[in-house]
Amino acid sequence: MNAGGIVLSLCDRTGTMVLPWIEAGYSAITVDLQPAPREHHRRHHIVADITQWRYPAHLPRPVIVFAFPPCSHLAVSGARWFKGKGLGALIHALQVVDACRRVCEDSGAPYMIENPVSTLSTYWRDPDYTFDPCGYSDPYTKQTCLWVGGGFVMPEKVQIGDLFAEPTCVEPVLGSAILNFSPTADRADTRSITPPGFATAVYRANAGRV
Template sequence: MRVLCACEESQAVTSELRRLGHEAYSCDLLPTGGAHPEWHVRADAVEVAKLAWDMVIAFPPCTHLACSGARWFGEKRRDGRQQSAIGLFLALATLDHVPRVAVENPVGIMSRLYRKPDQVIQPWQFGHPETKATCLWLRGPAAARADA
Protein backbone atom coordinates (compact mmCIF):
# COMPACT_ATOMS: atom_id res chain seq x y z
CA MET A 1 0.00 0.00 0.00
CA ARG A 2 1.22 3.52 -0.81
CA VAL A 3 0.89 5.56 2.40
CA LEU A 4 1.52 9.22 3.24
CA CYS A 5 2.20 10.08 6.88
CA ALA A 6 1.27 13.75 6.81
CA CYS A 7 2.70 16.17 9.38
CA GLU A 8 5.20 13.56 10.55
CA GLU A 9 8.84 14.60 10.69
CA SER A 10 9.95 11.89 13.12
CA GLN A 11 9.25 8.98 10.74
CA ALA A 12 8.07 6.85 13.69
CA VAL A 13 4.93 5.68 11.86
CA THR A 14 6.56 5.74 8.42
CA SER A 15 9.34 3.41 9.58
CA GLU A 16 6.85 0.93 11.08
CA LEU A 17 4.81 0.92 7.88
CA ARG A 18 7.99 0.34 5.85
CA ARG A 19 8.91 -2.54 8.17
CA LEU A 20 5.52 -4.08 7.37
CA GLY A 21 6.21 -3.82 3.63
CA HIS A 22 4.28 -0.68 2.69
CA GLU A 23 5.61 2.10 0.47
CA ALA A 24 5.33 4.82 3.11
CA TYR A 25 6.59 8.40 3.13
CA SER A 26 6.67 11.03 5.84
CA CYS A 27 5.82 14.62 4.95
CA ASP A 28 6.29 17.82 6.93
CA LEU A 29 7.46 21.40 6.50
CA LEU A 30 10.35 20.47 8.82
CA PRO A 31 13.29 18.32 7.79
CA THR A 32 13.03 14.74 8.98
CA GLY A 33 14.37 13.70 12.36
CA GLY A 34 14.23 10.10 11.17
CA ALA A 35 16.96 7.90 9.79
CA HIS A 36 15.70 7.85 6.20
CA PRO A 37 15.63 11.25 4.48
CA GLU A 38 14.92 9.43 1.19
CA TRP A 39 11.48 8.54 2.61
CA HIS A 40 10.71 12.15 3.61
CA VAL A 41 9.01 14.86 1.57
CA ARG A 42 9.67 18.34 2.93
CA ALA A 43 6.64 20.19 1.65
CA ASP A 44 3.08 21.28 2.42
CA ALA A 45 1.32 18.05 3.43
CA VAL A 46 -2.00 19.15 1.91
CA GLU A 47 -0.35 19.60 -1.49
CA VAL A 48 1.46 16.25 -1.28
CA ALA A 49 -1.77 14.56 -0.17
CA LYS A 50 -3.33 15.58 -3.50
CA LEU A 51 -1.16 12.94 -5.21
CA ALA A 52 -2.21 9.29 -5.60
CA TRP A 53 -2.20 7.53 -2.19
CA ASP A 54 -3.91 4.39 -0.93
CA MET A 55 -3.95 5.84 2.57
CA VAL A 56 -3.13 9.07 4.37
CA ILE A 57 -2.39 9.02 8.09
CA ALA A 58 -2.31 12.61 9.34
CA PHE A 59 -0.98 14.14 12.53
CA PRO A 60 -1.90 17.82 12.15
CA PRO A 61 -0.51 20.07 14.90
CA CYS A 62 -2.87 20.27 17.86
CA THR A 63 -1.47 23.44 19.44
CA HIS A 64 -4.46 25.58 18.48
CA LEU A 65 -7.12 22.83 18.62
CA ALA A 66 -6.61 20.85 21.84
CA CYS A 67 -8.75 21.51 24.91
CA SER A 68 -5.58 21.76 26.99
CA GLY A 69 -5.01 25.19 25.42
CA ALA A 70 -8.60 26.43 25.74
CA ARG A 71 -7.64 29.40 27.91
CA TRP A 72 -5.82 30.90 24.89
CA PHE A 73 -8.56 30.17 22.31
CA GLY A 74 -9.83 33.77 22.27
CA GLU A 75 -6.41 35.12 21.31
CA LYS A 76 -5.87 32.30 18.79
CA ARG A 77 -9.22 33.00 17.13
CA ARG A 78 -8.50 36.75 16.94
CA ASP A 79 -5.09 36.37 15.30
CA GLY A 80 -6.17 33.56 12.92
CA ARG A 81 -4.04 30.74 14.31
CA GLN A 82 -7.03 28.64 15.28
CA GLN A 83 -8.80 29.06 11.93
CA SER A 84 -5.59 28.11 10.12
CA ALA A 85 -5.26 24.95 12.24
CA ILE A 86 -8.92 24.06 11.63
CA GLY A 87 -8.35 24.50 7.89
CA LEU A 88 -5.34 22.17 7.90
CA PHE A 89 -7.20 19.52 9.91
CA LEU A 90 -10.23 19.63 7.60
CA ALA A 91 -8.14 19.63 4.43
CA LEU A 92 -6.48 16.40 5.59
CA ALA A 93 -9.64 14.79 7.00
CA THR A 94 -11.68 15.34 3.84
CA LEU A 95 -9.37 14.00 1.13
CA ASP A 96 -12.12 12.52 -1.04
CA HIS A 97 -9.77 10.94 -3.59
CA VAL A 98 -7.91 8.88 -0.95
CA PRO A 99 -9.65 5.58 -0.10
CA ARG A 100 -8.41 5.43 3.51
CA VAL A 101 -7.79 8.41 5.80
CA ALA A 102 -6.89 8.50 9.49
CA VAL A 103 -6.43 11.76 11.37
CA GLU A 104 -5.00 11.85 14.91
CA ASN A 105 -5.44 14.67 17.42
CA PRO A 106 -6.03 14.98 21.16
CA VAL A 107 -9.41 15.86 22.60
CA GLY A 108 -10.26 19.30 21.28
CA ILE A 109 -12.58 21.45 19.26
CA MET A 110 -12.67 19.27 16.13
CA SER A 111 -15.14 16.90 17.80
CA ARG A 112 -17.59 19.80 17.74
CA LEU A 113 -16.55 21.57 14.54
CA TYR A 114 -16.05 18.51 12.32
CA ARG A 115 -17.58 15.41 13.91
CA LYS A 116 -17.08 13.06 16.82
CA PRO A 117 -14.00 10.84 16.46
CA ASP A 118 -14.43 7.21 15.45
CA GLN A 119 -12.13 6.04 18.24
CA VAL A 120 -10.54 7.45 21.37
CA ILE A 121 -7.45 5.62 22.53
CA GLN A 122 -5.18 5.93 25.55
CA PRO A 123 -1.42 5.21 25.88
CA TRP A 124 -2.17 2.78 28.74
CA GLN A 125 -4.06 0.60 26.25
CA PHE A 126 -0.71 -0.03 24.58
CA GLY A 127 1.39 -0.71 27.68
CA HIS A 128 2.37 2.86 28.61
CA PRO A 129 1.49 4.28 32.03
CA GLU A 130 0.29 7.69 30.77
CA THR A 131 -3.29 8.86 30.40
CA LYS A 132 -3.82 11.10 27.37
CA ALA A 133 -6.97 10.67 25.32
CA THR A 134 -6.12 10.63 21.62
CA CYS A 135 -8.88 10.87 19.03
CA LEU A 136 -8.90 9.11 15.68
CA TRP A 137 -11.11 10.19 12.79
CA LEU A 138 -11.23 7.33 10.30
CA ARG A 139 -12.59 6.88 6.80
CA GLY A 140 -12.43 3.95 4.41
CA PRO A 141 -12.57 0.15 4.56
CA ALA A 142 -10.54 -0.06 7.80
CA ALA A 143 -12.93 2.35 9.53
CA ALA A 144 -15.80 -0.11 9.10
CA ARG A 145 -13.77 -2.73 10.98
CA ALA A 146 -12.67 -0.38 13.77
CA ASP A 147 -15.71 -1.23 15.90
CA ALA A 148 -15.63 -4.96 15.09
Protein backbone atom coordinates (compact mmCIF):
# COMPACT_ATOMS: atom_id res chain seq x y z
CA MET A 1 0.00 0.00 0.00
CA ASN A 2 2.78 2.44 0.87
CA ALA A 3 5.47 2.39 -1.85
CA GLY A 4 6.42 6.02 -1.20
CA GLY A 5 5.14 6.26 2.37
CA ILE A 6 1.86 7.37 3.87
CA VAL A 7 0.58 10.94 3.76
CA LEU A 8 -2.04 11.76 6.39
CA SER A 9 -4.63 14.51 6.04
CA LEU A 10 -7.13 15.34 8.81
CA CYS A 11 -10.49 17.07 8.43
CA ASP A 12 -10.04 16.53 4.71
CA ARG A 13 -13.12 15.52 2.73
CA THR A 14 -11.95 16.16 -0.82
CA GLY A 15 -8.38 14.89 -0.52
CA THR A 16 -7.19 17.74 -2.75
CA MET A 17 -4.16 18.20 -0.49
CA VAL A 18 -2.97 14.62 -0.91
CA LEU A 19 -3.60 14.33 -4.66
CA PRO A 20 -0.11 15.42 -5.81
CA TRP A 21 1.39 12.87 -3.39
CA ILE A 22 -0.89 10.08 -4.63
CA GLU A 23 0.00 10.91 -8.21
CA ALA A 24 3.68 10.61 -7.26
CA GLY A 25 3.18 7.11 -5.80
CA TYR A 26 2.51 7.80 -2.12
CA SER A 27 -0.48 6.36 -0.29
CA ALA A 28 -2.83 8.64 1.59
CA ILE A 29 -5.11 8.38 4.59
CA THR A 30 -7.72 11.09 4.93
CA VAL A 31 -10.01 11.48 7.95
CA ASP A 32 -13.23 13.49 7.99
CA LEU A 33 -16.72 13.40 9.52
CA GLN A 34 -18.10 13.37 5.96
CA PRO A 35 -17.60 10.76 3.23
CA ALA A 36 -15.20 11.52 0.39
CA PRO A 37 -16.81 12.83 -2.82
CA ARG A 38 -14.69 10.44 -4.94
CA GLU A 39 -12.54 7.34 -4.47
CA HIS A 40 -8.92 6.78 -5.39
CA HIS A 41 -7.15 3.46 -5.18
CA ARG A 42 -4.22 4.89 -3.19
CA ARG A 43 -6.40 6.99 -0.89
CA HIS A 44 -7.98 5.35 2.14
CA HIS A 45 -10.72 7.64 3.47
CA ILE A 46 -11.85 7.16 7.07
CA VAL A 47 -15.16 8.67 8.24
CA ALA A 48 -14.46 9.50 11.88
CA ASP A 49 -14.50 12.22 14.50
CA ILE A 50 -10.89 13.33 14.84
CA THR A 51 -11.33 13.90 18.59
CA GLN A 52 -11.93 10.13 18.94
CA TRP A 53 -9.47 8.90 16.31
CA ARG A 54 -5.94 7.54 16.75
CA TYR A 55 -3.38 6.84 14.04
CA PRO A 56 -3.27 3.03 13.66
CA ALA A 57 -0.27 1.72 15.60
CA HIS A 58 0.45 -1.06 13.09
CA LEU A 59 1.07 1.36 10.21
CA PRO A 60 4.41 3.04 9.42
CA ARG A 61 4.61 6.64 10.60
CA PRO A 62 3.23 9.12 8.07
CA VAL A 63 5.80 11.07 6.07
CA ILE A 64 3.84 14.33 6.37
CA VAL A 65 0.58 15.41 8.03
CA PHE A 66 -1.95 18.06 7.01
CA ALA A 67 -4.96 19.27 9.01
CA PHE A 68 -7.90 21.51 8.08
CA PRO A 69 -10.00 21.85 11.26
CA PRO A 70 -13.31 23.69 10.73
CA CYS A 71 -13.16 27.44 11.21
CA SER A 72 -16.89 28.24 11.59
CA HIS A 73 -16.61 29.04 15.30
CA LEU A 74 -13.10 30.50 15.12
CA ALA A 75 -12.76 32.64 11.97
CA VAL A 76 -12.55 36.35 12.64
CA SER A 77 -14.91 36.89 9.67
CA GLY A 78 -17.70 35.27 11.76
CA ALA A 79 -16.99 37.15 15.00
CA ARG A 80 -20.38 38.89 15.04
CA TRP A 81 -22.08 35.49 15.61
CA PHE A 82 -19.76 34.18 18.35
CA LYS A 83 -21.89 35.27 21.33
CA GLY A 84 -25.03 33.68 19.88
CA LYS A 85 -23.26 30.36 19.37
CA GLY A 86 -22.23 30.04 23.00
CA LEU A 87 -19.27 28.56 24.81
CA GLY A 88 -20.02 24.97 23.77
CA ALA A 89 -19.38 25.73 20.08
CA LEU A 90 -16.08 27.45 20.89
CA ILE A 91 -14.94 24.64 23.20
CA HIS A 92 -15.75 21.97 20.63
CA ALA A 93 -13.99 23.89 17.83
CA LEU A 94 -10.87 24.17 19.97
CA GLN A 95 -11.07 20.46 20.88
CA VAL A 96 -11.04 19.58 17.16
CA VAL A 97 -8.00 21.84 16.58
CA ASP A 98 -6.26 20.33 19.59
CA ALA A 99 -6.97 16.78 18.39
CA CYS A 100 -5.39 17.71 15.03
CA ARG A 101 -2.40 19.26 16.82
CA ARG A 102 -1.94 16.10 18.89
CA VAL A 103 -1.94 13.78 15.87
CA CYS A 104 0.41 16.15 14.02
CA GLU A 105 2.90 16.43 16.87
CA ASP A 106 2.78 12.73 17.78
CA SER A 107 3.59 11.80 14.17
CA GLY A 108 7.14 13.16 14.39
CA ALA A 109 6.67 14.17 10.73
CA PRO A 110 6.53 17.62 9.11
CA TYR A 111 3.02 19.01 9.54
CA MET A 112 0.80 22.00 8.83
CA ILE A 113 -2.52 22.99 10.40
CA GLU A 114 -4.62 25.36 8.29
CA ASN A 115 -7.22 27.93 9.33
CA PRO A 116 -8.32 31.33 8.05
CA VAL A 117 -7.49 34.43 10.05
CA SER A 118 -8.96 33.20 13.30
CA THR A 119 -9.11 33.49 17.04
CA LEU A 120 -6.58 30.63 17.22
CA SER A 121 -3.96 33.37 17.20
CA THR A 122 -5.38 34.50 20.56
CA TYR A 123 -6.23 31.15 22.11
CA TRP A 124 -3.12 29.31 20.90
CA ARG A 125 -0.34 31.23 19.16
CA ASP A 126 0.34 33.35 16.10
CA PRO A 127 0.48 31.39 12.83
CA ASP A 128 3.86 30.65 11.29
CA TYR A 129 2.77 31.64 7.78
CA THR A 130 -0.08 33.37 5.98
CA PHE A 131 -0.87 33.22 2.27
CA ASP A 132 -3.54 33.87 -0.34
CA PRO A 133 -4.34 31.07 -2.82
CA CYS A 134 -3.48 33.45 -5.70
CA GLY A 135 0.13 33.22 -4.48
CA TYR A 136 0.17 29.64 -5.74
CA SER A 137 -1.75 29.77 -9.03
CA ASP A 138 -5.32 29.65 -7.66
CA PRO A 139 -6.95 32.86 -8.91
CA TYR A 140 -8.76 34.04 -5.78
CA THR A 141 -8.04 35.56 -2.40
CA LYS A 142 -8.74 33.95 0.97
CA GLN A 143 -6.24 34.91 3.60
CA THR A 144 -5.14 31.61 5.09
CA CYS A 145 -2.91 30.88 8.09
CA LEU A 146 -0.65 27.92 8.76
CA TRP A 147 0.69 26.59 12.03
CA VAL A 148 3.55 24.27 11.14
CA GLY A 149 6.16 22.03 12.75
CA GLY A 150 8.44 19.03 12.31
CA GLY A 151 10.46 20.69 9.56
CA PHE A 152 7.55 21.57 7.26
CA VAL A 153 8.85 23.65 4.35
CA MET A 154 6.67 26.58 3.25
CA PRO A 155 6.70 26.77 -0.56
CA GLU A 156 8.17 29.88 -2.12
CA LYS A 157 5.85 32.19 -4.01
CA VAL A 158 7.24 33.34 -7.34
CA GLN A 159 6.09 36.79 -8.38
CA ILE A 160 4.50 37.44 -11.74
CA GLY A 161 7.18 38.90 -13.96
CA ASP A 162 10.12 36.94 -12.56
CA LEU A 163 11.72 35.99 -15.89
CA PHE A 164 13.73 33.04 -14.65
CA ALA A 165 11.20 31.18 -12.54
CA GLU A 166 7.94 29.39 -13.12
CA PRO A 167 5.37 31.96 -11.86
CA THR A 168 3.12 30.82 -9.04
CA CYS A 169 1.48 34.16 -8.29
CA VAL A 170 -1.55 34.92 -10.45
CA GLU A 171 -4.00 37.79 -10.49
CA PRO A 172 -6.98 37.03 -8.19
CA VAL A 173 -9.41 37.40 -11.10
CA LEU A 174 -12.10 35.47 -9.19
CA GLY A 175 -11.88 37.91 -6.27
CA SER A 176 -12.55 36.75 -2.74
CA ALA A 177 -13.61 33.19 -1.94
CA ILE A 178 -15.45 34.48 1.13
CA LEU A 179 -17.73 36.69 -0.93
CA ASN A 180 -18.09 34.90 -4.22
CA PHE A 181 -19.62 31.48 -3.73
CA SER A 182 -23.40 31.39 -3.98
CA PRO A 183 -25.45 30.74 -0.82
CA THR A 184 -26.26 27.08 -1.53
CA ALA A 185 -26.46 24.34 1.10
CA ASP A 186 -22.92 23.12 0.34
CA ARG A 187 -21.46 26.63 0.31
CA ALA A 188 -19.24 25.98 3.34
CA ASP A 189 -17.87 22.77 1.80
CA THR A 190 -17.19 24.47 -1.55
CA ARG A 191 -15.52 27.44 0.07
CA SER A 192 -13.24 25.28 2.16
CA ILE A 193 -11.83 23.05 -0.59
CA THR A 194 -8.04 23.14 -0.40
CA PRO A 195 -6.61 25.31 -3.21
CA PRO A 196 -5.00 22.80 -5.62
CA GLY A 197 -2.13 25.13 -6.61
CA PHE A 198 -1.11 25.40 -2.97
CA ALA A 199 -1.33 21.61 -2.57
CA THR A 200 1.03 21.15 -5.54
CA ALA A 201 3.44 23.78 -4.22
CA VAL A 202 3.56 22.07 -0.81
CA TYR A 203 4.24 18.75 -2.48
CA ARG A 204 7.11 20.20 -4.52
CA ALA A 205 8.64 21.93 -1.48
CA ASN A 206 8.43 18.95 0.85
CA ALA A 207 8.52 15.71 -1.14
CA GLY A 208 12.30 15.72 -1.58
CA ARG A 209 12.80 16.02 2.17
CA VAL A 210 10.39 13.54 3.75
